Amino acid sequence: EAGVAQSPRYKIIEKRQSVAFWCNPISGHATLYWYQQILGQGPKLLIQFQNNGVVDDSQLPKDRFSAERLKGVDSTLKIQPAKLEDSAVYLCASRKGRGGTSSQETQYFGPGTRLLVL
């Protein structure tokens, strides 16, 4: 089974520029998450999708961040305009379903996109 795919793996931009990240979850996984991981910290949730609907975007800085999940499969996360403090690794994760079994509960993470804002 293929894992969660993310691209690009690395991105360097200057502040005030825009950037977009792409995620392809594991096939059949209904739930998709975007996390931000600042160096030396644990991942923090930005947004959660269930199929193509937003479940939780309470921690997404909506003045500069946006995300969408097309047809309930791939997702893109965009930052416009970027700030220095947005330098981080952006992780995408997916989960199979809403059930309570262990296999349905597990979140599988992609390798992340490392963003450096200069």
Add this chain to the structure above:
Amino acid sequence: QQQVKQSPQSLIVQKGGISIINCAYENTAFDYFPWYQQFPGKGPALLIAIRPDVSEKKEGRFTISFNKSAKQFSLHIMDSQPGDSATYFCAASKKTSGSRLTFGEGTQLTVNP
């Protein structure tokens, strides 16, 4: 209410020793407690997880101990190996919030040969 606090920040053990990482949570509504392992340049990967209806879960060299009354849980790595050197994150989630994970700050484990 949503915090998960993890300690220590870093840990150095000798090969064959026991590594112990501790976490404490505040929100009693949490109902799922996973531990993730992350190697440099990789995403976190699930190591082992526990639900609050059991006090201990063991998988190979990895054991979670869970104390519901104290709102604490810990990861024990027996016979630690150099290949275990990584960053470990505890986390917690609850079904009513879509099972989003709240992570601890991480522990960087180094196992010396």
